Amino acid sequence: MTERKSPTAVLHEGPRALSDQQVRQIEGAALKEVLDVDIDDVIEYVHKDMRSLPDYTTLYRKYLKQRWDVYDLDFAQDKIDWTEKMTEPERQSFLAIASGFHHGERQVEIELPVFMIGAGEEEKLHISAQIEDEARHTVFFDRFYREVVGLQGGDIMAILDASFPWVSETFVGPFGLLAYQADEVRRNPYDERARVRYGTTYFLWIEGVLALSVMKVTLSYARWRGFLPAYYTGFTATCRDESRHVQGGMKYLQDAVRKDPTMIREIHETLRTILMLAGVASREVIYEPLGWTQDEVRMLMFQQLGRKLNDVGITLPPDLQAMVSSVQPVLAGG
Amino acid sequence: MTERKSPTAVLHEGPRALSDQQVRQIEGAALKEVLDVDIDDVIEYVHKDMRSLPDYTTLYRKYLKQRWDVYDLDFAQDKIDWTEKMTEPERQSFLAIASGFHHGERQVEIELPVFMIGAGEEEKLHISAQIEDEARHTVFFDRFYREVVGLQGGDIMAILDASFPWVSETFVGPFGLLAYQADEVRRNPYDERARVRYGTTYFLWIEGVLALSVMKVTLSYARWRGFLPAYYTGFTATCRDESRHVQGGMKYLQDAVRKDPTMIREIHETLRTILMLAGVASREVIYEPLGWTQDEVRMLMFQQLGRKLNDVGITLPPDLQAMVSSVQPVLAGG
Amino acid sequence: MSEPEFFSPAWAAAVRDALSAGPPEPDRAGKLQMYWDFFDRVKAGYASSWALGCRDLPAGPASLFIQWGGGTVTDCRVTGPGGTPEATYVLGMDYADWQALHDGYDPQRTVMYRKILVEEGNILEFFKGIYFFTECLAVIGKVPAGFGALAAH
C-alpha cells in the first residue's frame, strides 16, 4: 500500500495490460499478501480471460488454490482507522456504498443453490465452490460491520437488520428480481430460459457490473488513503473470487446463446427490466469523500457493463443502448 | 502407516478414548500429514462431540481450517499397489464397496443445495461448506477411478457410468429415497417435517451409518496392508469432513425434535422405510479379502447407528429395534 | 372508532382510498424527487391488476383484488375464500407476514425475502413497476387493520 495514486486514475486511463508476473502475483497471493495487490490489477484480471473463457474445472481448480480463511483477518487497525482517522462524511459515504454489498452478499449466497440443480456435472463443482465463496463473503461483511463499524447483534440476521437503514430503496430492483427469478428456477430447475434470465441478473448485472463497481470505489479509496488494511485484504480477495464467478457466469451465458441463439432474447428482456430500474435513484449518495464524483461512478458502471457484453459477444439493440446511458450511480453488489 | 493391526481389531475392542493430543493431531493435520492419522481415531473423533454438539459457526470455522485440495494428492503409488500388489479378489471386493461411495458422493453433492433454502443463517454457512466438501469428494473418487482403477471417460458422468456396474441394485433404496425427499424439500423448502425426513435419510443413515462404515472397512484394509497411500490420505480427510457433516446433521435433528417433540415421528417413519430396505441385499459382497466378515460389517453398522441414536437421544420403538437387527451388510456412502 | 378487520370490505375500502391518495408527504420527503417522478409515471400508466393473496386465513385463502387504471384504483375488494382470482399478477403471502407488514416490517425485504411472491404473471414485467409496488405495499401496511378476530388462528 505504498502507491497513493488517485482512486479514479485508472478509470480515466482505460484498460491496462497485465504482465505475466502481475497475473502470477494475483493468482498466487496468499491472504496476507493480498494487501500488496493493486485492486485495479485485480479488476483487470477479471476481464483477462473473458474472450476465451476457462472451463468450469479450471475455475474450480483455481478456487481450491485461492480460497481464504475469513477468520485470519485482523480488523484491529481498521477499527482505529474507522474511528480515529476517517471523517464522518467518509464513513457515511462508505456505509452508503458498503451496506448494499453487506446485504448483496447474503442475497447471492442464499439464491445460488437452486441454480446448481439444473447445472452440468463440471459446472456443479464451480457452483459449489461459488456457494462457499458467497457464504464466506457474507461472514466477511458481518465481521466488518460488527468489529469495525461497531453494529451490535447476536447473529448474522441481527447485523443485517442493523445495517439495513443504509440500504437504498432501489436495492429491491436487482435483488428482489433475483429472489423472484431464483424461485422461478426452484420451481423449474431445468428450464433453460428461466436459468438464462436468472444468470443475466446474477452473473452479468449484480456480479459483473454492480459488485465490481463497489469494489473499485471502496477499495481504491482505502488504497489511496492507506486505510482499512483488513477490509482491503479481504475485499480484494473477494474481488479475486469474483473473477471466477464472473468468468463462470459469462461462460454459462455464452454457452447458452451459442447452443440456442434465441436465448439472447432472454438476456435482452432481463436487461430491459434491469436497466429501467437502474435509471432511478431514491437517495443521493455523496461519493466525493471517497475521491469519486457521481459521473465517474456512472462511467465506471458503463465500462464494467460494456466490457462484459463486448467480450462475451452480446450486442444490445438501440433501445437498450439508450437505457444504458441513463443508469444511475447506485451501487450494491454480491 | 507403520501400525499393522487387524482391520477389525477396534470393532471388537469397542469405543476408545481420544487424548487431547490425538484430537489436536486429527483436527490440525494438513493433507500430507493425514497419512499418519489412524482412521479408527477419526471415526472415534466423529462421535467425540456428539453429546454436546458444536454450533454451526464452530463447524464452519473448523471447515475453513480442515478443507483440502483434492489435486494435491498423487495417486502414482496407489496405481502401483492396485495393479501389482493387490490381488484380483481384493480389487473386486474393494470395488464392490467403493463404487457405492463413488456414486453416493455425487448424489449427496447434488441433493444438498435444496436443504440450504430453508436453513437458518448460521446453518447456511455450514451447509455451504458441506456442499463444497461433497463436490470435492466427488472429484476425489473421480480421480481414484480414473487414475488408479483405470476407468476411462471424458467427464465426471462418463466415469460414473463406467463404475455403475459395480453398484448393487439396492443402492436405489437410500439414494432414490434421498432424491425423492430432496424433491419434496425443493417443492416445499420450509416444510420442517419434510426437512426432518430428508435429514434422517441424509445425515443419520447415509452419512452417519453407511458412509462411516465404508470408510472404516476400506481404510482399515489400506492401513493394515500399507496400500493405497493417496486413497488413505484423501478418504481419511473425507472422514474428517464427514465428522462435521454428521455433527451438523445430528444437531439439526436434535434441535428439530427439541423444538417440536412430534418430529420424532418423522424420524421413526423414515427409519421404518430405510430399515425395511436395508434388510435386503441383491448381491453377495465378499469382504474377506479386505480382512472382514459379513458379520463384522453388520456389527460395525449396528455400532454406527446405535452410537448416533444414543448420543443424540433418539430412542427406537420395539418394531424398529427388531428391524435394526436384520440389516444387511451392504455398503454405500456419500 | 375501531379498526376495520383485516381482509374485510371496510378494510378494502380504506386500502382503496389510501392507494388512490398515494404515499403521504412526510413519507415522500425522505426520497429523491427522481424516485417519486418515476413512481408517479408508473402509477399514471399502470393498467394491470394485483390479486394480493393471504394463503392461510381461517376460512381459506382469499385475495385483495386491486385494479389500476387512469392513475388510480378503479376496483379494490376482497375476493374469496374460494375460487382463483383473475389478475395480471397473482401474489401470495402468509397471514403472519401480512401482520408483520402492518406492524412495520420493511416492504423491500417483504419482497426480497419472498414473504410475498408472484405466483402467476410475468416477473420481468412485474418488476418494471417494483418501486411502485413496494411503495404501495408500504401504504397498505399503514392502513389500520384489526387482526384480533384471527388471533386464535
Added chain:
Amino acid sequence: MSEPEFFSPAWAAAVRDALSAGPPEPDRAGKLQMYWDFFDRVKAGYASSWALGCRDLPAGPASLFIQWGGGTVTDCRVTGPGGTPEATYVLGMDYADWQALHDGYDPQRTVMYRKILVEEGNILEFFKGIYFFTECLAVIGKVPAGFGALAAH
C-alpha cells in the same frame, strides 16, 4: 409382427402380461435369492396402483394406469390424454426418458436421477416397495414398443 405403439392399448396389454409374469429367469439369476424373496413378498401383498405418466405426448399428458392385487395386475390401461388419473402413486416421466428406458437405460438411475418422479402419494410408503418398482420398470422397459409415430415430436 410390428411392435405395438408406445402408450397404445396393445402395448398396455403387453405390459400387463409382462408384469404379471414378472422378471424372466435369466434376469433373476444375477441377483440373490433373498432379493427375489423380498420382491415376491411385496408383489404378493401389493394392493396399490400406479399411474405412470408421460408428460409430453403429442396429444397431451397421458398415464399408464396399473392396479395391483392378489399378486398380479388386475387392471392395466392407458388413460388420457386429459383428466387426472386416480392412483395410489401418480408418477411422471418425460417421453425422452421413457424411450431411454426402452433403449436399456438403468431403472435404478431412472429413479435416482428423478427421470421418473412421484408427483402424488406418500414417498415413504412408496419406497417400501422400491425394489419391486424398479424391477417392474425394467420389465416395462423390455416390452417392445414403437416410438416411430412420435418420432416427429
